[in-house]
Amino acid sequence: MQTQPSGEVLNAQGTPIPALYAAGRTACGLATLGRSIYSPGLSLADTTYFGREAGRAAAG
Numbered sequence: 001m002q003t004q005p006s007g008e009v010l011n012a013q014g015t016p017i018p019a020l021y022a023a024g025r026t027a028c029g030l031a032t033l034g035r036s037i038y039s040p041g042l043s044l045a046d047t048t049y050f051g052r053e054a055g056r057a058a059a060g
């Protein structure tokens, strides 16, 4: 699954799916060479930051 920084979920063509947002570990993480990796100790920071962004976008 891929998302925008705003948490909007993208379809296979890379277009946002209307009104569908994602947050948490499945929706964010460091990306290196095109793939997401697990970086110990950073989960709570990036899930909190991007979850807040998704909430703000969904409410807007």
Ligand SMILES: Cc1cc2nc3c(=O)[nH]c(=O)nc-3n(C[C@H](O)[C@H](O)[C@H](O)COP(=O)(O)OP(=O)(O)OC[C@H]3O[C@@H](n4cnc5c(N)ncnc54)[C@H](O)[C@@H]3O)c2cc1C
Pocket: 023, 024, 025, 026, 040, 041, 042, 043, 044, 045, 047
């Ligand atoms: C032992 C341990 C130590 C860790 N230490 C660290 C650390 O030091 N620093 C760090 O950054 N990360 C740490 N992590 C990783 C971090 O906790 C996770 O990556 C992070 O919590 C993932 O957040 P999430 O929102 O994706 O999922 P979760 O935090 O798992 O949240 C998912 C929520 O959805 C709820 N849920 C599930 N199914 C349903 C349903 N059907 N209906 C309604 N609710 C549902 C669950 O009850 C849960 O509250 C640790 C993880 C573990 C297991």
